[in-house]
Amino acid sequence: MTRLPVPGSLRLRFLLAICIWVVLGVSAIWFSAVGIFSAHVEQSYHEELEVHVRELARLAEFDEDGRIALTRPLSDPRYEVPLSGFYWQISADDRDPLRSRSMTRGSLDERVAHSPEILHTRDGGPTGPAITYGFTQAAPDGEEVHFVIATDQSELDRLIGGFTRDLTVWLAGLGSLLLATGLAIIGFGLHPLDRLAKATARLRRGEAAELEGQYPAEIGPLVSDLNAYVHQNAEMIARARVQAGNLAHSLRTPLAIITDEAERLAQEPNCSPAAAVLLEQGKAMEQQISYQLARARSSSGKPYAARTVRLPDVAVPIVRAMERLHPEKNFSLVLDNCDQVTLPIDAVDYSELLSILLDNAGKWARNEVELAFVRDSGGAVIARISDDGPGMTKEQLGDAFLLGSRFDTTKPGAGLGLAIAREIADAMGAELEILNGKTGLIATIIFRGEGETAIA
Numbered sequence: 001m002t003r004l005p006v007p008g009s010l011r012l013r014f015l016l017a018i019c020i021w022v023v024l025g026v027s028a029i030w031f032s033a034v035g036i037f038s039a040h041v042e043q044s045y046h047e048e049l050e051v052h053v054r055e056l057a058r059l060a061e062f063d064e065d066g067r068i069a070l071t072r073p074l075s076d077p078r079y080e081v082p083l084s085g086f087y088w089q090i091s092a093d094d095r096d097p098l099r100s101r102s103m104t105r106g107s108l109d110e111r112v113a114h115s116p117e118i119l120h121t122r123d124g125g126p127t128g129p130a131i132t133y134g135f136t137q138a139a140p141d142g143e144e145v146h147f148v149i150a151t152d153q154s155e156l157d158r159l160i161g162g163f164t165r166d167l168t169v170w171l172a173g174l175g176s177l178l179l180a181t182g183l184a185i186i187g188f189g190l191h192p193l194d195r196l197a198k199a200t201a202r203l204r205r206g207e208a209a210e211l212e213g214q215y216p217a218e219i220g221p222l223v224s225d226l227n228a229y230v231h232q233n234a235e236m237i238a239r240a241r242v243q244a245g246n247l248a249h250s251l252r253t254p255l256a257i258i259t260d261e262a263e264r265l266a267q268e269p270n271c272s273p274a275a276a277v278l279l280e281q282g283k284a285m286e287q288q289i290s291y292q293l294a295r296a297r298s299s300s301g302k303p304y305a306a307r308t309v310r311l312p313d314v315a316v317p318i319v320r321a322m323e324r325l326h327p328e329k330n331f332s333l334v335l336d337n338c339d340q341v342t343l344p345i346d347a348v349d350y351s352e353l354l355s356i357l358l359d360n361a362g363k364w365a366r367n368e369v370e371l372a373f374v375r376d377s378g379g380a381v382i383a384r385i386s387d388d389g390p391g392m393t394k395e396q397l398g399d400a401f402l403l404g405s406r407f408d409t410t411k412p413g414a415g416l417g418l419a420i421a422r423e424i425a426d427a428m429g430a431e432l433e434i435l436n437g438k439t440g441l442i443a444t445i446i447f448r449g450e451g452e453t454a455i456a
Helices: 010-059 153-205 220-266 272-297 311-325 347-364 394-399 417-428
Strands: 060-062 068-070 086-092 119-125 128-138 144-152 330-335 341-343 368-375 381-387 431-436 441-447
Touching: 010 060, 010 086, 010 119, 010 128, 010 144, 010 153, 119 144, 128 153, 144 153, 220 272, 311 330, 311 341, 311 347, 311 368, 347 368, 347 381, 347 417, 347 441, 394 431, 417 431
Parallel strands: 330 368
Antiparallel strands: 060 068, 086 144, 119 128, 128 144, 368 381, 381 441, 431 441
């Protein structure tokens, strides 16, 4: 199916170029053909009238009484039909003019016949403007006789008008056919770009690991370069995650030793102030290591690499893990018509995001934590984590995503969870919101996916 052109597209540019070329070409043919046909018809009429006026002179004779008569009718029968538009007239001084049977009214102006040479003009006739031919010829007694023959201009206009109408209809059909053919050629020529767009969409949705298919030589190198970039980007992310883990392990061991020594120094009265500084800075370093490690583990940029996640496949094991981590709390999972929904995001990132929010809810909930997946009318997939805990104040909600924010130091943690969750959500192109519900806190992850959400 040929796609319709849209503003700014190559299709529209090509179609406009074809339209301009077809309009110019068809117009040139129309004007040329009408001009050539008109000239040819006019020439034929003039030659025909010249022949007829000569024939009229050959057939004319004078009887014994000096009256003008024809030996026989003209060869064209239209001169015998009343008001047919074809007329002739023979006149001489002091004689009654002889007219064709077609001229039942009016007369022809004999002034065009004032020379032995055949002359013509456009003049008035019995039924309108007429093309008039005439010349003079001497009678046997030497008297000058005027021979005039005429054809209505409307006859010539009728022939030209009929040809023009037929030519216009034919060229309009030809122009439409050329435009349709041009549109088909555009669709055929740009079809590889349509396939490339579909392949790119599949790559973005995570349905393919690279741009699939064979492409023409003009865009083949571009596809190869893009595939190479996709593979290189995936390898860089994998290496970054491994290196981040290695870095974390290599830093945490010396940091743990420094922290242990600082705690021993804190027991010495002379060293306690310095130990307190070391412990404070060590804690800050631990927070930064955990935060940067979480950022490195999440894939950077928009989720347009070849990865997908099916909601139940991610949510079920996380909920089970949270039940073991917080055995005194009841965790429930609700899939509201979302049990077959897949999202074009990385499963590790989405799992970590859900784990942070569910773990945070498990710490603060009194008894119940619920993870619910729903889809709104716009097709967005929403993950809602709600608990029955105390919630937050307005000021706490405003500072919830700040690095190191802790509102209850009796609870375990370093104040990094929500900050890391926000980083991961932004990297995935999702929206993360936290607000107070009727019974506790509600964390909402909204993945709109720019229309890319798929149903498996």
